[in-house]
Amino acid sequence: MYPFNYHQPKSAEEAAHILAANPEAKILAGGQTLLPTMKQRLAGPSDLVDLGAVGDLAGISEKGGTLRIGAMTPHAEVAKSPVVAKAIPALAALAGGIGDPHVRSVGTIGGSVANNDPAADYPAACIALGATIHTTNRDIAADDFFTGLFQTALADDEIITAISFPAAKKAAYTKFRNPASRYAIVGVFVAQAAGGVRVAVTGAGENGVFRVGEMETALDKNFSADAVAGIAVPADGLNSDIHANAEYRAHLITVMAKRAVAAAG
């Protein structure tokens, strides 16, 4: 790991100031992505701004059918929260399926969303549920937030403070996991809400999470696994790697979508 200066601000505003003053600085949340990357010297920030002492960034609440999860809330807290289980059980299940217990005890929702790993789970939930990403500067619709591979709409000195998820009528997430890392080879989040059905796919796209419009239209008419069984997503633009080639991922999208619709009921 390259050396760095360490800061532990007490508020998100103070953290944003440190970021603004140090262009090579980075936020440290749970560290479950950033620290391994730094150990491999794939990242060498000049400064780390640890959000661990910013008290009001963690926590879960529900109001008028919208679930709000603070950026520093660890995956384990989302997984076991009765508030999440009641409002959006699919989200609790998703959080409980991230990595392993030790990753879940410290890895955070804000870090996962900010990182926008193409194989991460939360981006699929954000897109399918139509989440809003709250930052130190503004509110960003999930549709405008994930802009490409490890890319987001966040400015360099902008910090995610919380994420809001409107509860869906029906929702489920199914993931075909890499058995070693538990990241998604393909994960599909299906949600049915007042505005219609959304189908978000993670793990497969070269540019990260994406929606499958054809499946959404079919499910709007008939919310059943049969409705998506015949819909194939083209392999163009999907990832090929040692774990799975693009054709296999394309096949898995239909399989996972069917399972997610069946699980959503």
Add this chain to the structure above:
Amino acid sequence: MPTVSMTVNGKEVSAEVETRTLLVQFLRDHIGLTGTHVGCDTSQCGACVVHVDGKALKSCTRLAVQCEGASVTTIEGLAANGALHPMQQAFHENHGLQCGFCTPGMIMSAVDMVERLGNKLDEKTIRQELEGNICRCTGYHNIVKSIAAGAEAMK
């Protein structure tokens, strides 16, 4: 260099460290507790699991400076008054280790598992919960048996 202070196994310790010093390096190199192992150094194997303020985490993926003021328990902190902790005893009795390299992390993960999920752990739960702990020797079978027995014994 910053000075970091924390409580490790009930004892106040402090050392001057670089900001990039990992918790596992702090424990092993600065205060001489070498029971916590580094198996992979890439956040995958769980040999380095310790408890920080009641949470089980990978000490190779935590900075020492993040643990300022924290209360840390390592494998050395489990045995009390010369008697093995019930989970350690269960690993001993059920032959839950071969080379023993993964064992500190397995036992710290197992104790955390019982603290979160209770004393009745079925095989499926234990295997799922061990996703972050890799063992190259045992094939896991006796580790699973040890944890089920240790969980009962912790009542």
